[in-house]
Structures are given as structure tokens and as C-alpha cells.
Amino acid sequence: MARRNEQMRLGAFLYPSGHHIAAWRHPEAKADAGIDFRHYAALAQAAEAAKFDLVFLADGVGTRGDDVEFLSRTAHSYQAQFEPITLLSALAAVTERIGLVGTASTSFNEPYHIARKFASLDHLSGGRAGWNLVTSSSEHEARNFNRVRHFSHEERYQRAEEFADVVSGLWDSWEDDAFLRDKASGRYYEPARRHVLGHRGRHFSVQGPLNVARPPQGQPVVVQAGSSEPGKELAARRGEVVFTAQQTLEDAVAFYADLKGRLAGHGRRPEDLKILPGVFPVVGHSEAEAREKFEQLQALIDPVVGLALVSALTGADLSAYPLDGPIPELPPTNGSKSRQGLMLDLARRENLTIRQLYQRVAGARGHWQLVGTPAQIADALEERFQAYGADGFNVMAPVLPGGLTDFIELVLPELRRRGLFRTDYSGTTLREHLGLRRPPHPAARRRADAADAA
């Protein structure tokens, strides 16, 4: 297969002390990183100096889970950290080029608020905003928003589709050249360049116009992460970046081909959507050093946390069994049978103890884990990129800032030697970094088409 005639795109997925479940206990971690703005500012500035495309923030509108004994032993589960839109806005003021992507759920928000905040962030940052459009599946989040029971999966996606349409329509409330601001004539804007949405749908009625001028990027970049069938359809219609998780090259290539293949059906080109799987890299100067780093983290997993995660995945309470003994025979679960099966197959196949099983699944929480030298990690990334399993990667450092520093200092030079990653930015907006075209305003496009036809 010929080498691809383009470079990787890289995101720095920020998570308070790091992505490893026990990161906050690492000797070098800042345990209060989730509310330390200087920590995040330094990370974003380091990622920008290294020419990453974007920083990425996940979100949950509520703590995930009820088991306080477990929750009180983890810095994960969205318990006590900055809210992403406020944090990204502050980061906009201390960075100049890097993209700023934040997660906001369509399940418990109003499209007017979301359109407005990301448009405002795009103006604040000079065209660097991205919205990671998700649906919320957790009952714990629903209960913070007047709902005792959650939306069904189907209803969530129907709402998300309509939500995304309304947000996109609101971003086009004003044409790019609507604001004349002509002091002499007193004309602040051109009335014909203002568009009232007037949306009346099943879930939303939104009049508009949005009270923010058209964003510098035309529309902030829409990121999407669903991998269910409706999730992939939404991504094919609206997504411009897809954040995903695949363990094997085969799965990654299949997912890539599937998703890119859906674009034509929506009048889009393959290059209009970039697929960036997550990668959890543990880098060492030698393979032994990398393994040692990883084992140091693994040993920090609190058994209460590890057991709670394995119990959640297998649907069974394992706390009564010896940690260093085998997985017991389990009754069938009420939850996801396929997930329980995967866990148990893994444990039986490799003859894992309970502790070994939770160490296997808890650390990187299901993401693609690479433990090795810079060359080994660059090999794996290159292979997946060249095989069209990815257009780039969302880098999930095990510990922050150390894991990001390692990736920047050790892996990026190796990728650059191979011509796989930029040495400087060529544009100023997130769209330009990602090689995504700036969407023309629909009315301006219609006028241009009419002029061409005449």
C-alpha cells in the first residue's frame, strides 16, 4: 500500500491527574489537578508548543455511580473538576493556536445555550472551538435534570440529531459579512444578511437568530464519539472528527472503512471527517523502563476501585473472593451479557486472578494501550495510520503532565523523523489544523450558485 500523502492529526486528551485510573496516587501527580488552572494552562501550552491539533476535554453532568466507598477512592467518574466550557474559555486566553474541544451532552441541554457558548468560544479563541457532541446514558446524570428515568437509546439519538440540526442552523443566523458597523450611515448590520431559524421540531422549538455573530470558523468543529449504529449515522451526517476506541488493527480498519463509507450517502467526501482513536501510551527509553513505569501505576490501583470496576463490567460482586485467587463461577448477569462474556473469557484464557483481571481492564479503561520505546510506539501508530485505521490519534497520557511530556519529547521526534507529524502549524484555526474546509454560509452559497448559473 502506498504511503499516505498527509500527516497525522493529534489531540491531547486532558484528564485531571491522567487517564490511568490510579494516576492521582502517582508520586509525580498533582492530586488536586482537577481544580488547578495552572496545571491545565501548562498542559495546553505544552501541547501547543508541540503543535498538537487540539486539546480535548470529556464531561459528565453528574457523578457516575452511587457506590461512595468506590467513588471516595477515585479521582475519576467526574466528581470534582472544572466544567469544560468554562475551562476551555480560560485556556483560550493563555494559548494562541491550539484547538479547544469540549464535550457537551445533547440530553440535558438546550441547543440555544450550546450553540451560543461554542460560538462565543470560537470568537474568544479566534476560530479554535470544537464541540464534542455526546448523548448521556447515565441515570445519575438524568436525576440532576428533573428526570427519574432516562431517555431510551433511540430517543436519545433522535434528540441528538435534531439538537445538532438546530445548533448548526443557529450558527448560520448571520452571514459572514452581515455586520457592517458603519458609523457614518448608522447601519450596524445588513438586514438581508440576518437569518431567523424558526425551527419547529419534535423535541425543540427554537426561533433564533442566535445572538452571536457567525463564528470565525463558520461553524465550530463537530466531534462525535458514538459507535452504535445511530451513533455512526450521526457521525456520518454531522461529525467532522470522530473519537473512538479500537483495540486491534483489524477492528480499527473495519471501523474506519465503515464510517468513511457512509459519508457519500450524506453528500460528503471522506476527507470531511477525521477519525482519531484514543491511544494510551506508556513510553520508556527502553522497553523494560516502559513496563516498569506501567507496573508502578498498576500497583497503585486500590483493590476497592479495581473490584468495583470489574464488578461493574462482569455484573457480579467479587469482593468476597480472594484477590489473588481465580475468578469464581458466576451467575448470569442482568447487565450486558457480551461484556461479562468478554471479561470471563479473558480471565479463563489467560488464567488471571481477580487482581490481575482488574489490573488488565481498569488501568486504561478499555482504550488502546501501548507500552514500549518511542520507536515501538511510533511503529504501532504508523502502522494503524498507514493502514487507514486512523487519521491520527487522541493521546491519553497515563499521568499528567509526565505522560504528555514523555510523548512530546520521545515519541513526537520519532514521528517527525518519519514525516508523520507537522513541525509547525500552517494555519490559525482548528479547521485549518485538521484540514477541514470552512463551511460557506448556505445563503451565500445559494447566491454564488445563482450567479454561476446566470
Added chain:
Amino acid sequence: MARRNEQMRLGAFLYPSGHHIAAWRHPEAKADAGIDFRHYAALAQAAEAAKFDLVFLADGVGTRGDDVEFLSRTAHSYQAQFEPITLLSALAAVTERIGLVGTASTSFNEPYHIARKFASLDHLSGGRAGWNLVTSSSEHEARNFNRVRHFSHEERYQRAEEFADVVSGLWDSWEDDAFLRDKASGRYYEPARRHVLGHRGRHFSVQGPLNVARPPQGQPVVVQAGSSEPGKELAARRGEVVFTAQQTLEDAVAFYADLKGRLAGHGRRPEDLKILPGVFPVVGHSEAEAREKFEQLQALIDPVVGLALVSALTGADLSAYPLDGPIPELPPTNGSKSRQGLMLDLARRENLTIRQLYQRVAGARGHWQLVGTPAQIADALEERFQAYGADGFNVMAPVLPGGLTDFIELVLPELRRRGLFRTDYSGTTLREHLGLRRPPHPAARRRADAADAA
């Protein structure tokens, strides 16, 4: 009456090009100020260097009005500017001491989102956040949020009361010392210091806990601006700063006494709430220079804009009558009769033309207007402060940055000579600037009370 044994508190009320309705047309104004972050950063930094207590941002969740001919000639009416929470978050990163107060409506928001964003802003800024709690009265805003008709006034305030209770309860989800972050024991927080709200009310069901640690200020400062009866009751119960508009000393003193008198009924002390009326100052080295500055702005009011504002206030279309002729006899309005009466009384008493009437009411849009020398303006502010008509002022510069610079360079030195305003900050949080106590966590207070009783 003895001189007050305290100093004024001052807010800098930022509005894109300035508060005068024609500010954007002023030769020195930045007409695109509403989406220029450097403009806002410079204003906030100037206000901070001058030791203002806070910057203040108003908000509307939608354009106010339908008359596009009018709207297209004004930079007001919340048409195309930054959203306040994103803007304040960005300003947090470029300032260190000044308070950051933003408006967010209780009518079209969820309390979990509002509690979370202001808590996050309080962490980002090291304890400088304030929430201006408003209800929305505009049908134009309602139509952006699935509502064809607006809530009634009574329903709006009932919702606001419950909303404020939920937000306050969520801010107390964690005690100040809940997060142990003890790497050795693996204990991230102390379960007994986590409090689940479990609110079930008429308008909201919100489980909690909030997924942000207790804010540095305990609770961000709550600002309120309603002057209706339910508005004043809400302020007396929950408000810590009240932003208000009174034209005369007599009205200001009466409002102040009324509001402060309501506090005891809610177990609060007079000093727990600060009353900061708006003031629109036009400062000149001489009175003639001040008048000239003001007339320059007045002459920039577009007749379309002036007529639309007067028509809105009188409930009558005056566009068919000569601008420099008298106000015609008008049929009774369907809108506010008292407001129409006030307008017409004013016009008849002073024999005003239509142009003179709109110039009178449009410029400062009903706020207390002071046109004069630094000494004259300081005299008026001092008089109102010493007479207990205000605890300070929210300064509404006619043009920005010029009007704020004038106030800082000309009026502040005069206030400082009289001992009426600080020369430096003595604290680091907005509460400390305002002389408001930090609220203890209710559970911590109960434990302390129990210990005292034992």
C-alpha cells in the same frame, strides 16, 4: 448625619462599545467591541489596576425585539456579542484580583448547569465569581427555548426562588475539607463530607451532588436586580449585591431603607447585602467639556433608533410626526400605562420635541445620569453614599474604554482624596472586596454548634 465608617464599592459594568445607545458610532469606539476579547481584557485589567470590586456583564438569551429596521441600527439589544460565562472565564485567566460577575437567567436554564458553571468559574478565578440572578421577561427569549408564551411574572419568581435554593444547595455538595487526596491511603475524599441534595420541588428535581468541589468563596456571590415586590423579597432572602436604578436621592434612600429593612426577617444583617445603583457618568475637566461630550453622543442617536425606543416606552408609533415638532395627542396604550404617563408628563412639562424626548430617555436608557466635573460627580456619589442611598455604584461608562478611563483618571482620585474608595485591595476574593462573610458549610456549622453546646 455622621460620615459612614466604610468605603464605597465599585463595579465596572462592561457593555461592548459603551452604555450610551449610540456609543458604537462614537469616533473613538470600537464598533466590533462585542466580539473583541482584547477590548474586554484591557477593560478588566484597567478596572483591576484601579481597584474596582468587580466587572459586571448583563445578558439576554436572545435578541430583544422584532423590528429589524431598528435592530439593524443598534449595537444594543444583545444581538451579537460574547456570551458572559465564556467571556468571564477567559477574563479570569488575564486578571488576578477583580471580581467577575455575570448574568444568567433562571427562566431558561437548569440549576445544575448554572451551579456548576459558576462554581467552576470560582475555582478558575481563585474565588472571584458572582452570579447575577435574573428572570427573563422577553417573549423573544422564550421563543428560543421551546416556549410560545412566556411564564407569568408570578411563576417566573416562584421558579427563580426554587432555582436559587437548588443552586445554593448544590454549592454545598462538598464540605470545604471533603477532599483528602491522600495518596498513601488511597482516600480521595471523606464520604461523610459529601452531601447529596435530593431536591424534589415544584419546578425542579435535582439529586446532586454537584460534580465540582466547594467553591473557594464557599458560595459565589449572588447578585440580584429585581425591584418588583417579589424581586425585593428574593433579594432580601438570597441577594448579596443588588444592582438597581433610581433617579433621585429620595427614591434611592427609600429603596435602600426598604430593602435593608427586609433582611432581619430572613435572619440576615444589613451588611450582608450591598446596594449598588447604576450610574452613567459623563466626565469633563470643566462642566462645559462634559456637556459637550454628552451632546456629541446625543447627536449620534439615529432617529430610527430614538423613535423606536420612545415608541416602545409610550406604546405609540411616532414615526409619522415631525422629529422637531411637539409630541402629538396619543391614544391610551395597551402596555404600561404608568410608563406612558411618565413619558408624556415629562414631554409636556418641559415642552420637548420628539427628538428631545428620545434624546432624554434613549441615551442612558433610564439610568442615573451625571454630567459634570470630577468634583461634581464625586459630590453626587458622596451625597448618595453618605445618605444611605447606596453602598457603592455600578459604573456604566457611556463609551468604552474612554468613559471608564475618564472615571478612573478623573473621578477616582477625587473619591480617594475624600477617603471614599480604596487605594489597594485588602483581600483576594470578591467576597473580601465587598466585605461579605464567607458562608460556612451548613454541616460544618451544625457540628461547630453541637461542639459549643457540649
